[in-house]
Amino acid sequence: MRDPDGNTTVEGLDNTRRWEGQPYPPEQFVEDAGVLEGVSLLGSGSVSDMLWARPAVTILGIDCPPVVGSAAAIVPRAAARLNLRIPPGLSPEVAQRALTAHLRAAAPWGVQVGIEVEATGSPFRAATDGPAYRAMGAAMLEAFGRPMVSLGQGGSIPLCNVFADTYPEAEIILIGVEEPQALIHAPNESVDPHEINAMALTEALFLQRYAVAG
Template sequence: MSLRTADVENVANLIARDLDAILAELASLVRIPSVSWNAFDPTQVQRSSEAVAALATGLSFFDSVSILQAKKSDGTGLGQPAVVARRDARNGRPTVLLYAHHDVQPPGADADWLTTPFEPVIIEDRMFGRGAADDKAGVMSHIASLRVLTELSDQVDLGIVLYVEGEEEFGSPSFQNFLNDNREVLASDIIIVADSGNWSETVPALTVSLRGNVTFKLTVRTLDHAVHSGMFGGVVPDAMLAMIHLLASLNNADGSIAVEGLVSNAPETPDYDEAQLRRESGLLDGVSPLGTGSYLNRIWNQPSITVTGIDAPNVDNASNTLLPEVSVRVSVRVAPGQAASEAAAAVTEHLLAHAPWGVVPVISDLSTGEPFLADTTGTAAIAARAAMTDAWGVTPVDMGVGGSIPFISDFVAMFPEAQILVTGVEDPDSRAHSPNESLHIGAFEKAICAQTLLLLRLNDEQ
């Protein structure tokens, strides 16, 4: 059931009143270069965790606020710091866990940015900066919604857990241990993961499916040392040529996946034409989309294989030699409904079977993350859709996402009775992970409003 119009307007007015202050706090978080990758300064991630903990403490709402770490699953030390704050439920109300992450992707080359990556700038209706959308805006959506909740509600009986992770962009290497170590404080009835997006700047979405992922390093070696390309080219295979042939075997001529054993699904999807695909992805004129089926099915419900990095001489340093060894980084997206381990086995079998000229490919550094299919009929999902409708003024879309949030499967395993909602603040032009990442301020404001209305509804329902 929708809230009264007056309640919706009151929430919207309070958020509009505080929006400049919320954006200023977001900008302060964005200025901290909290890249969680090994090659970057870990003290910046610590700074970021301390800033988030200060925001949580400043609410004067939680029974406890802590910065915690857990051992990495590979035993190589501690993971990055996470913030956990908890307030126990009263009077039989449920406990809601609000998840976001405060770490960010590396910025990439400054030359690719229109602005300075860690100096947030508002241009028209968007804030630009690394982490402005993914996912420090998610952090601030939680903080801001709790502020309004406590201002409007005479009595907050909901239990609330704020869990802001510090290593999501680096694959959450300590996540499972963190859940094990902190199971009691994290225990919840409803989990809201604010790390996804919306259908557009004006239409909200509830993310109901996510692809899983398999990533690994693939190495091909053909020689024990480099040799002159003129002296031996044409008879001795170089590693680059072997790698090109091997990678080409992964796709059919139309770009669809050629690996046996990778599954696809074909549920109905919203209307989404080629013009929208080109507009949102930047696909160049004349370049054809890959695969078959509806575009959204290809993105949400079919596997994909991408080469995301290569170790080889760059063009400026390329000598006339046959390369003895080449390595690439491969990213496989796994369709919802297939186990990531099954997909990894299928790709491994394909590569071993299709390597040319007797080459034996080597797969290393393999990691997997499970796909996610939500229960869209639960009471929390119904309440979330109603809150989005009230806040945005339009009906939300049940949306799949081609990306992965592997740790959701860990939440499911640890708290099997919890209802999980995947929401977010991004829109198709946010360019998360890319240069010129940005946050649409209007969508951000409505996302805060929707979450506040959801919390009010969960707090007041009997």
């Protein structure tokens, strides 16, 4: 599911899109992700393109005999759990069909492929040109001492699309602390107390500014 450059390659899914927001410098990503010295980044696009504008397949787990306790016998089956992250503008139903067809077509030697879909979720991209976002930008500038920029996130919260469909005129803003050092969802995740303080101040300033804007 990857070409020689390391691009996720699923027949029927565009893997050439470009990210239009703030760039993610490769050297910063290498530091944030803890990439080992001498390891090259995959893909023909920028880090921002690969993370936020293009589909990406990740193998989350594999079921096969472990080395410890394995025997001199051929095992007739193996299983893997994978995730396909899709960018905004791509339907999860279209992506699911493309991935399923791609996996079946790529099976070698007459291997039989069974696929079970656990769940799907739509990507989400917020509109950032409304009064609430302007008020949030001003609040963050004061609280953090630097301008707010537009970045992406490697996963979406499906509820955002429900809100967007139900309240099409509403602006959707999720508040949280997720700098790379926090290692969110890792066993040793943590949050810098200074970030909590700054975000609390940001929210208070935002409410003041948005009340005036409204």
